[in-house]
Amino acid sequence: GIQVEQSPPDLILQEGANSTLRCNFSDSVNNLQWFHQNPWGQLINLFYIPSGTKQNGRLSATTVATERYSLLYISSSQTTDSGVYFCALYSSASKIIFGSGTRLSIRP
Amino acid sequence: GAVVSQHPSWVICKSGTSVKIECRSLDFQATTMFWYRQFPKQSLMLMATSNEGSKATYEQGVEKDKFLINHASLTLSTLTVTSAHPEDSSFYICSAPRGGAGNTIYFGEGSWLTVV
Numbered sequence: 658g659i660q661v662e663q664s665p666p667d668l669i670l671q672e673g674a675n676s677t678l679r680c681n682f683s684d685s686v687n688n689l690q691w692f693h694q695n696p697w698g699q700l701i702n703l704f705y706i707p708s709g710t711k712q713n714g715r716l717s718a719t720t721v722a723t724e725r726y727s728l729l730y731i732s733s734s735q736t737t738d739s740g741v742y743f744c745a746l747y748s749s750a751s752k753i754i755f756g757s758g759t760r761l762s763i764r765p
Numbered sequence: 766g767a768v769v770s771q772h773p774s775w776v777i778c779k780s781g782t783s784v785k786i787e788c789r790s791l792d793f794q795a796t797t798m799f800w801y802r803q804f805p806k807q808s809l810m811l812m813a814t815s816n817e818g819s820k821a822t823y824e825q826g827v828e829k830d831k832f833l834i835n836h837a838s839l840t841l842s843t844l845t846v847t848s849a850h851p852e853d854s855s856f857y858i859c860s861a862p863r864g865g866a867g868n869t870i871y872f873g874e875g876s877w878l879t880v881v
Contacts (some may be wrong), residue, residue, distance in 0.1 A: 698871040
């Protein structure tokens with residue numbers, strides 16, 4: 658089945674720093690999303706981005722489907738950005754497969 | 766606002782009892798919903814795909830008699846943890862694609878289950 662890998666697994670930054678999170682996948686996809694899981698477990702949609710680039714405030718994402726990766730950029734990090742970031746995509750069997758996640762900690 | 770609602774958010778039950786968790790799509794019809802389980806500091810593990818009007822499709826290693834899934838309507842799927850044991854304690858979360866498979870996925874708020 659399709660493999661989804663995220664890097665880095667953990668990231669600790671000072672408030673105000675920028676970061677880039679990566680999601681690699683082993684097969685072609687027509688659906689990729691980025692989520693933020695807050696400390697209470699809630700999963701928040703960030704981007705639906707099967708290809709191209711999107712921006713929403715301090716966050717932006719780029720997916721290069723032909724090279725099978727997606728990047729999530731966070732600029733001017735805030736403590737509220739802390740949590741786990743997941744990429745997820747549909748497999749050929751119409752199952753939603755999650756990456757292993759990047760745990761981001763923003764220190765004040 | 767939320768487009769997928771999950772209830773309850775927190776539940777504590779005694780060993781041997783059963784617990785039902787509901788997942789509702791609020792403003793769209795969902796012929797398919799997904800149930801996940803998450804262990805501490807791990808990713809989400811797909812348990813089963815819930816299909817409206819038919820049997821759920823379980824992932825390998827997930828006991829269908831232990832985790833009963835019912836998708837009785839286009840807006841409601843339920844997960845029942847039967848004869849719960851402490852090892853069933855976990856975070857359970859559902860999701861649904863709005864507009865069908867391949868479209869934007871929305872998650873419920875999740876349910877923290879503690880079995881004592």
